[in-house]
Amino acid sequence: MSRLPAPVLDHAVVNVKDQLDQASVAYRKLGFALTERGHHSLGSSNHLAIFGENYLELLGFEHGKSTNRPDIVNAPPGLSGLAFKTDDSLALHDAIAARGIAVEPPAEFFRPVQLPGGAQHARFRTVHLAAELVRNGRTFFCHHFTPQLVWRDEDRQHPNGVTDIARFVVASPTPHEVANLYERLFGPGIVERTRDGHYRLPAGRAQVEFVTPAEAEHRYGALAATQDGSERYVALDLRVKSLDALRTLFERNGVVFSTAADGSLRVAADEAAGVALRFVEDAAA
Numbered sequence: 001m002s003r004l005p006a007p008v009l010d011h012a013v014v015n016v017k018d019q020l021d022q023a024s025v026a027y028r029k030l031g032f033a034l035t036e037r038g039h040h041s042l043g044s045s046n047h048l049a050i051f052g053e054n055y056l057e058l059l060g061f062e063h064g065k066s067t068n069r070p071d072i073v074n075a076p077p078g079l080s081g082l083a084f085k086t087d088d089s090l091a092l093h094d095a096i097a098a099r100g101i102a103v104e105p106p107a108e109f110f111r112p113v114q115l116p117g118g119a120q121h122a123r124f125r126t127v128h129l130a131a132e133l134v135r136n137g138r139t140f141f142c143h144h145f146t147p148q149l150v151w152r153d154e155d156r157q158h159p160n161g162v163t164d165i166a167r168f169v170v171a172s173p174t175p176h177e178v179a180n181l182y183e184r185l186f187g188p189g190i191v192e193r194t195r196d197g198h199y200r201l202p203a204g205r206a207q208v209e210f211v212t213p214a215e216a217e218h219r220y221g222a223l224a225a226t227q228d229g230s231e232r233y234v235a236l237d238l239r240v241k242s243l244d245a246l247r248t249l250f251e252r253n254g255v256v257f258s259t260a261a262d263g264s265l266r267v268a269a270d271e272a273a274g275v276a277l278r279f280v281e282d283a284a285a
Helices: 020-029 089-098 175-186 213-220 243-253
Strands: 009-017 045-050 055-060 078-085 107-115 118-128 138-144 162-171 199-203 206-211 232-240 265-267 276-281
Touching: 009 020, 009 138, 009 162, 020 045, 020 055, 055 078, 078 162, 078 232, 089 118, 089 138, 162 175, 162 213, 162 276, 175 199, 175 206, 206 213, 213 232, 213 276, 232 243, 243 265, 243 276
Parallel strands: 009 055, 078 138, 162 206, 232 276
Antiparallel strands: 009 078, 045 055, 107 118, 118 138, 162 232, 199 206, 265 276
């Protein structure tokens, strides 16, 4: 594999640590139809919001249970995982290493999925870029061996009308330096410079955008910040069918939100487990 396939966002991970109960209540209030709690073979637990091409994962651990997940225990809460798709994880690992990019060995795990006919195992293999390359989070590839157990039609219908993650936002005082990692990873010319001087990586129906902290706060309000000048995953844009319908749902559920000049609806990070959310209509995404 001389060139990696074009990047496609698989899912975004929200690290909720031991606050799975509180986070799931908050996201259901926001109108997400979360899956039942899943339990990984590594000891972590999760809820998923499944969309069309990608999904959002609330990832943490339950009280009293041990977990072999330092990426959860030691990482800051909030948006912490950027996962791309792969269907050939072993070849992909070798291709990344051949580029001279530090990469961890592939890791396999599973979680049971309860179905009407009995439980089946959703199985995965992941390939992570080395931890020292991605501060305050992790970037990795996810190989789904059983995608039919993840993308189930009955889990894709959300009261808030969300159909996909449209944008994954990374804030850094030096966004060009962070974006350069993905240019090295996926190949020259893959990262686009925007008209406002930021950087964008097309990733299927989503984009990964690298902006300054000031630009991120301008768009989303107060955000989690780092004091050492390192990058941080901070926000998601979510594509919805109707902003009018979403506004009605938020008002009915007592969700605190604001309306931006472009008509999009914003939910502050402290209302969504540390992740700033912006909801945009499908045509505007």
